[in-house]
Amino acid sequence: MANSGESEVSTSELAKILGKTARWINELTREGVLVQTGRGKYPLAESVQRYVEHLKKQYEEVGGIDYAFEKAAHERAKREKAEIELAAMRGQMHRGEDIAAVMNDMVGGFRAKMLGLPSKVAPQLVGKTETPVILAILTQEVHDSLSELSDYDPRTFLAASEDYVEVDDDEDSG
Structure with missing residues (x-):
């Protein structure tokens, strides 16, 4: 849930900020990467942080350095x-x-x-x-x-x- 002082953005606004489509935002929401605060509303700062974490995980899975390996x-x-x-x-x-x-x-x-x-x-x-x-x-x-x-x-x-x-x-x- 978003903090009371955190700004919320719509699906289309978040898509524009992340450089993706609204359909892609909806897909990430279904996958649990992004969380809505209401119908079509996303907490901006939390959504960007979750997206960055999602990218980090993808990087590690496909090409990041596995130091143990x-x-x-x-x-x-x-x-x-x-x-x-x-x-x-x-x-x-x-x-x-x-x-x-x-x-x-x-x-x-x-x-x-x-x-x-x-x-x-x-x-x-x-x-x-x-x-x-x-x-x-x-x-x-x-x-x-x-x-x-x-x-x-x-x-x-x-x-x-x-x-x-x-x-x-x-x-x-x-």
Whole structure:
């Protein structure tokens, strides 16, 4: 109810003040956002305050900042970052630049062996005329070169990492 000194306005006047239509004012009245003091009469100050509160609620529902949600999202991101860092320290995950360094060394070594293959094998093939003998020599050298690529050792990646820390599994379970 309006105070005795508070001015009252009609539906059309309130609509004009709020920049809306009379139909819209009636809808907000049905929803309980606005309260009439009599048929088609509204307390001006209270109606404006109720309208502002209504807008605040709508803002929070559709796009306002929910600080509890934002805080939870921030904490979740911090936890995920800590889990990633811990996995890297334990050697369970490797940084891209560490993988690139190890793989570049590995492929570089393989490339060098393959490029050196002709000069290494040519002297062995001098005077050989039987295809099976030549084939066996070439096959053996290719296999030797390829074996370097198959010598995967996860510790090679750990040695390249600045983050890796040796963790005793017994300490971790306590």
